Amino acid sequence: MIRYLTRRLVQMVLLFLVFLTVTWFLLYILPGDSVALKYAGNPNIPPEAREVALERLGLDKPVLIQFRDYMFNFFQGDLGVSFNQYPRPVVDIIGERLPRTLVLFLTALVTYYWAGFVAGKFLAWRRGNRGEMAVTIGGVGLYSMFLPFFAFMLIWFFSVQLGWLPISKFLDPEQWRDAPFAANEVFMRLFWVTLLTAIAMFMASLAAHRTRGRMLERILRWGGGALVIAAFLFYWFGTEAGQGMRIYAGDIAFHMILPVLTLTLINFAGVMLLTRSSMLETLREDFILTARAKGLPEGMIRDRHAARTALLPVATSLVLAVATVIDGGVITEAVFSWPGMGEILISSVLSEDIPLAVGAFAFIGVLALIGHFVVDVLYGLLDPRIRVTEHG
Amino acid sequence: MTADRLPVEVSGGRAPLLEVSGLVLRYDTEVGEVSAVENVSFSLGRAEAMGLVGESGCGKTSVALSLLRLAPDNARYRSGSILWEGVDLLGLSDQQMRLYRWAEISMVFQGAMNAWNPVYRVGEQIREAMYQHFDPPLSKPETNQRLDDLFRLVGLDPAVQNRYPHELSGGMRQRAVIAMALSCEPKLIIADEPTTALDVIVQAQILEELKEIQEDLGLSILYISHDMAVIAQVTDTIGVMYAGKLVEFGPTREVFRRPRHPYSFLLLSSIPSVTGPRRRPVSLEGTPPNLLAPPAGCRFHPRCPWATEQCRNDEPPMMQIGPSQWAACWNAEQVPEMGDQLP
Incomplete structure (x- = not known):
């Protein structure tokens, strides 16, 4: 196992180096004089000033030297400064934007995978009832919807017509006027608290899954879940740290509802249909017949034997979805004016803010690699047949 | 007649x-x-x-x-x-x-390969049946003892119960299936x-x-x-x-x-x-x-x-x-x- 992990880590580092090199050169060969166009914002600046600017940014050196310097600095944690927001360091900008993207898209990802899996499970189990048709058609209809169009429809309905939800952005400036916190601080807190809650929930259901007594399982599943939610609420309402931040965190969560809803409605059908077909296939397996012959209760056959085994292809699709968490948000972020990584990607590339663009791509690469790694390990835990052995 | x-x-x-x-x-x-x-x-x-x-x-x-x-x-x-x-x-x-x-009534199915759920250990799959059917339920040591005995009865090393089905040979799998069939008397x-x-x-x-x-x-x-x-x-x-x-x-x-x-x-x-x-x-x-x-x-x-x-x-x-x-x-x-x- 250790050897496998080390090998995977080395592979990841090598892959990342290749990725970074290709990205750097691709962006370098973008046509246009970024300094003349953007830095000074004026093509008519005196040649002397231009020379000074180029020198200060290191753009006067040969390309390979620039590349060498960039790589050298990169691994010391220095990604350079943004051309557009000079002299703000790239790391600073990304550090501000990344949590915003992660919070939004991880929430959406978890929501729609969970909803899709549960819906698919019941569709396959109660095959052939009338609800199935409606859910399947509805789901496929939503799945084939064009995202910006659908997002605008939801905004129109919930924000404009009903006025229930905010139209866009991630907070309400009025409310934040004298806020004692920076938005990012709240985001980080929101991110960690939510992540811990999700992990605790997962552990509780895992523990419930492992027990054999039906009473005990129920106690663990519902009691454990209730306990976690209680702890979550206690943090925001009971503790001093949580109470102070609650209104601001609540404001952000309020702004997240519509984008998460959009992403969930559009994406859950894919997961649902995948789960359904995987589950139907599993239900035809002999071990389901064995489980029935053993006189296990139906709920146990459904959850412990069928759904658990049908989970494997769904976990594979999660690998692919992890990438969308980081970059697939470009359109969604644009529609909802959500200031995250997607927005950086577009604006930095369009305005040839090369250091920021390379930095953003680098972070997306790192996150995609980590995501794949986590899911690989997770997959090994889920399926003993591909679990890595010591001599593997 | x-x-x-x-x-x-x-x-x-x-x-x-x-x-x-x-x-x-x-x-x-x-x-x-x-x-x-x-x-x-x-x-x-x-x-x-x-x-x-x-x-x-x-x-x-x-x-x-x-x-x-x-x-x-x-x-x-x-x-x-x-x-x-x-x-x-x-x-x-x-x-x-x-x-x-x-x-x-229990059953030994044809094709023992497919009678096992690939994601659970062999012993666990026998245990879940025993858990359902013994009244009063067997205690943990009783269950373990019974599992060991069953595996010996069908000519398998009791350690086999901690393996996954894909780690067993065809004959072992079939023997384990028989042990499973016998588990609830x-x-x-x-x-x-x-x-x-x-x-x-x-x-x-x-x-x-x-x-x-x-x-x-x-x-x-x-x-x-x-x-x-x-x-x-x-x-x-x-x-x-x-x-x-x-x-x-x-x-x-x-x-x-x-x-x-x-x-x-x-x-x-x-x-x-x-x-x-x-x-x-x-x-x-x-x-x-x-x-x-x-x-x-x-x-x-x-x-x-x-x-x-x-x-x-x-x-x-x-x-x-x-x-x-x-x-x-x-x-x-x-x-x-x-x-x-x-x-």
């Missing part, structure tokens, strides 16, 4: 454990009703080993699955009953039936092609061990197989099925020595004999009938070399031939002698 109350006598006068009478099972399909099991009756006593033989698709697995009420969703029981110690299993609710499964084990997927040597070992276990524990076993040799080795009584019907029933010895139905006769003649008189194996011509529209009269008549006008028109009932042998053939008395006239 109707087919409804058949061979109680065969089980030596003991009250039967299981009594199937007049079972009719049909499958609803898009193209019509498939008559999979037609008026099948037999009984099985305690500590008795019975075999059901027949070609693929003759309904033997349908019969076996019916005993646990595990036939597919499109199965319809048109008539008949399955009495288990006097209780009609077909009349039970799903909840009640669940308590009979494994605790009373059932009175009857249905062994559906228990050894088909194994090589001949392992097959012989496992059959031998199964027979020993059966005798030691006083179990009843119902073997389902298409392989006459397997059945001959391990059973006391034998039922021969053809196209959904039971065509012959009797003590294994008798049936092998003097088959009374042309189908059993031809099946036996198709096995080359090493020790008996030299003769050419006979091949059974033709294919089983389409069960969507079974032939009138005796279902075997299109393939029977001795079929008469009567066979084409009237369905023969089960008739008692010897002291404990039954056959559904109009010419049952003459069958073995007629066989001598075969080319």
